[in-house]
Amino acid sequence: MSEREQNQSPFIDYHLICPMPRRHDATTPRVILLLVMLSCAFFSASNNAGKDVITWDAFGYYLYLPATFIHHDLDLSEDWADGVYVTYEPSPSKYQLVEQKDGKRTIKYSSGLAILYSPGFFVGHVIASVTTYPTDGFSKPYQKAMLWWVILFNLLGIWLFYRFLEEEFNPLIALITCVLVVFGTNYLLTAYISILMPHGLLFTLYAALLRACQHFRDNPGIRSLLVLVSILALMVLSRPTEIIAVLIPLFFTGKLIGNGSMLDRVRKRWWPAFLPLIILGFLQMLYWKHTAGSWLYLSYDNPAEGLDLASPHLLDGLFSFRKGWLFWTPISMVAISGWMFVRSHMKWGALIFIVMNVWIILSWSTWWYAESFGHRAFVQSYPVVFIGLALVLKYTLENRSQVRIPILFLAVFFGALSLFKSWQFTHWILPGDRITSDYYWATFFDLEPRIETKELLLVDRFTREPDPEVLEKNYQSTSIETVEFHTDAYPFVYKQAYSELTSRDHFMVKITGYDISRSMEDQFHFDLCVVSKGRICSFSSHQILGRDTIVLLSPEVRYPSSDTILLQMVNTSEEPMIDQALKLEFFERIRN
Structure with a gap:
């Protein structure tokens, strides 16, 4: 470092006590x-070998490029984007897009990353053009080039x-x-x-x-x-x-x-x-x-x-x-x-x-x-x-x-x-989420995953419906309430402060006693919502589909001390609702 550079650098505040390596x-x-x-x-x-990398959020960041340079359809009003979701399965839902009232769709993300991605996109497009791969923006040459x-x-x-x-x-x-x-x-x-x-x-x-x-x-x-x-x-x-x-x-x-x-x-x-x-x-x-x-x-x-x-x-x-x-x-x-x-x-x-x-x-x-x-x-x-x-x-x-x-x-x-x-993360010992203090210390020195430690993790919120055996084994009933559902209050069923239901990170609720026509059960579902600062911020939903009992996992809360739980029964059919009494049984995890 030259004397001029030393004088200008904002990090050089005191004389060197030991010699430092020189430029050469x-x-x-x-x-x-x-x-x-x-x-x-x-x-x-x-x-990443053998994987598609244009997935999840990255799919949304990248979407500007094929929409602009291949399909010439920035508002995504044509059906090519839907075909991409079917063919390449970048994500289970189209959360990267916002539907507009006029049929246009807006990419959720701004375009800066698409600009950064663009050299990889153009290289992939050239390779796809001179080979037999589809020039659709998502085939193998695009994935590898990106x-x-x-x-x-x-x-x-x-x-x-x-x-x-x-x-x-x-x-x-x-x-x-x-x-x-x-x-x-x-x-x-x-x-x-x-x-x-x-x-x-x-x-x-x-x-x-x-x-x-x-x-x-x-x-x-x-x-x-x-x-x-x-x-x-x-x-x-x-x-x-x-x-x-x-x-x-x-x-x-x-x-x-x-x-x-x-x-x-x-x-x-x-x-x-x-x-x-x-x-x-x-x-x-x-x-x-x-x-x-x-x-x-x-x-x-x-x-x-x-x-x-x-x-x-x-x-x-x-x-x-x-x-x-x-x-x-x-x-x-x-x-x-x-x-x-x-x-x-x-x-x-x-x-x-x-x-x-x-x-x-x-x-x-x-x-x-x-x-x-x-x-x-x-x-x-x-x-x-x-x-x-x-x-x-x-x-x-x-x-x-x-x-x-x-x-x-x-x-x-x-x-x-x-x-x-x-290293533990890459070997599936540490998950990408759900880690608790008990799980961290129980697996601190582990060199391979252990099934018995999985119960120490936070609840798996990607499970579509809680397993009744898990509910019976790992949960205990904390309260039972009977609530009257009135059609004039539709779709509202039940409302309670989250802190009144549990002090844990989640709870389960078992719903019984509803009276729905068998022919219309696929058009009725329960929504368990978290209301945070006046807005519904998350929810879990299940259709009835011939079941006499519905078990719902509470959604992720933002502020446990102030958030509210709201239960709704939603009817998407033309059949009128009737007044009925529902039984709600709340469960809390025994451990963790």
Whole structure:
């Protein structure tokens, strides 16, 4: 690192006590990093071999490409999209699409990731065009091209993060930090198993943003500002909540605005640099106007999903056995503490970013973000967070104080623990969700799955209907109520505060006594709903279909102390309802 670079780097705050590797000593760390990157590529390719990768959420992110360049049907009003669901089965339902009243359909997600996917799409399209595979956007050439393109793009993120750290610190610290991020956190499993999910690609964009900040700080000008703004535009267009990334150039580049600032030096010609943001934003708004009829469109119209910034799930999201970020990636605590070693404006800027990021992520109604190892939603921000780990390594390598060994031990121990737990996850010992404290400790040293420990997990909410044998074996009756169903109150049957029914994470309710015509039973069903802050946020539903008894599992609650349970009997036939008395028996799990 040159003397000029040392003076400009915001992370160099004190004199070196021990010698650091020089610029020409970077060959060995780079070779080691290349081996790490190759291992990531091999890991991803082997885990995704023979699989379709354009599935689930990634299917929705990707759908812009075939809709635009193959079918020329952005509003998805033609039947080709339905055929894709039948032929390739990307998901059990079409949750990625929002049906509009005029027959058009709007993709739930914004288009940023489709832009990032596009090189893989075009390569796949060329291969499909010269072979016998269908040129429909989803056949094997597209799947393989997308897999390898995203692998390469994610590997680029590791390289950019390394180069950023190499410039700010030295090759050794850069290498150790990158190795600990890859193998000591949930980055590897998040970015290279669920390969097309946004977190690995956004990790690359965050690393690219840091590199762009370096270039703008050292050489402020229109070109460097254009690159910086373009990266920010892609991040926000990929996930709008990444808007907080604008804090990074503000706190990293020093004085960004005002007299004598970097922007002040280019202010006469600065406006062209913001054209990418304006163009990409306008195109997204044009798409919303075309398909949904509004320039600004909130696509998450499902009551089960959305932001509630007033009530973030901080304790569960950070420390729970189920999906706590700091619990499953404890080395992140070391990284966050490392920001205390930086200059004041950098420290507070970074900590504000981290706090805002945590707050926004954990304000999502489904705060556990489905199945993953640890909390996947934090992975994209690791380039910012783990600068703090580099600062810790710098301090410990340059100082011979008594805290040096304990700090290094903690970093290595936390990294090794996360690596072992990652191995358990890939060998089906740890599930992607439902983990409890009892299950965690019972399987702590396990090297293979054990059937007898499965009862220690949280209830399986993907089970269509609870098994009566499981209900009899693992549950005990807590209360029995008889409720009168009146047709003038249709479809309402029963309402009660969740906390009055159980103190656990779920309950079962057995419903008997209903009187429905046998010929019409397939058009009657019970809905057990959770009402949170005045909105139905989740529900479980079962048709009667010739059964005298219905057993329902309570849906996932958001706030157990304030949520309400609502039971409804829904009639989709033309046959009139009749008044009747229903018997409700509530059950609570005996263990866990």
